Amino acid sequence: MDRVQENELIRRAAAGDREAAAICIRAHQGSVYSYILRMSGRPDVAEDVVQEAFVRVLSNLDRFDPRYRFSTWVFTIARRVYLNMAQKRRPTPDTEAVDRAMDLGASPEAGEQRSDLSNALDQALRQLNETQREVVILFHQFDWTIALIARHLDLPEGTVKSHLHRGRRRLRELLAESEWLDQRRGDLHP
Numbered sequence: 001m002d003r004v005q006e007n008e009l010i011r012r013a014a015a016g017d018r019e020a021a022a023i024c025i026r027a028h029q030g031s032v033y034s035y036i037l038r039m040s041g042r043p044d045v046a047e048d049v050v051q052e053a054f055v056r057v058l059s060n061l062d063r064f065d066p067r068y069r070f071s072t073w074v075f076t077i078a079r080r081v082y083l084n085m086a087q088k089r090r091p092t093p094d095t096e097a098v099d100r101a102m103d104l105g106a107s108p109e110a111g112e113q114r115s116d117l118s119n120a121l122d123q124a125l126r127q128l129n130e131t132q133r134e135v136v137i138l139f140h141q142f143d144w145t146i147a148l149i150a151r152h153l154d155l156p157e158g159t160v161k162s163h164l165h166r167g168r169r170r171l172r173e174l175l176a177e178s179e180w181l182d183q184r185r186g187d188l189h190p
Contacts, residue, residue, distance in 0.1 A: 001018055003069075007066045007070075010061060013058070021058055029050060032054075035078065035137065035138070035179070038080050038141060039133065045082075053078035053081045056077050056081065060077075072148060075152060076152055121175070124174035125171070132166055132167035135160055135163040138152070
């Protein structure tokens, strides 16, 4: 949906139109869930965060400024809810749930390779600091621009670029050290 349609839905939802609110939620729920699941590594945390985030979104629709992207506002709220929850308890990753949530795998062999890669990637992501992890996820998984990430995280664009560069470099190092890469090399050179 384009921005004009989305703003009209938001206006109607803010006025109490439940159907418009449901459409707004459905349009963003999957991507917000995926983002928080990648950040936390736990489906239960992601579900709780997304639920709380959308309660806050719906409660504060009158505060949304239509000059900005609605998705950025929703992601910002979800991020704040996640950070608040993370302060209370340190999450542990559940990579099998991430695989299921991302619906990986076509053939059993391809699915196993993707699952192995996803596990290796999740383990490597968990070793990045939280800011690097978030920048890498937003940039690569959600195709956010540097400028959008900078606004979302309230950081200068140059700082976001540095986090992205360092995060990518660290991921390459971690994946190169992982068993996954050794297994793939063995598959290629019997």
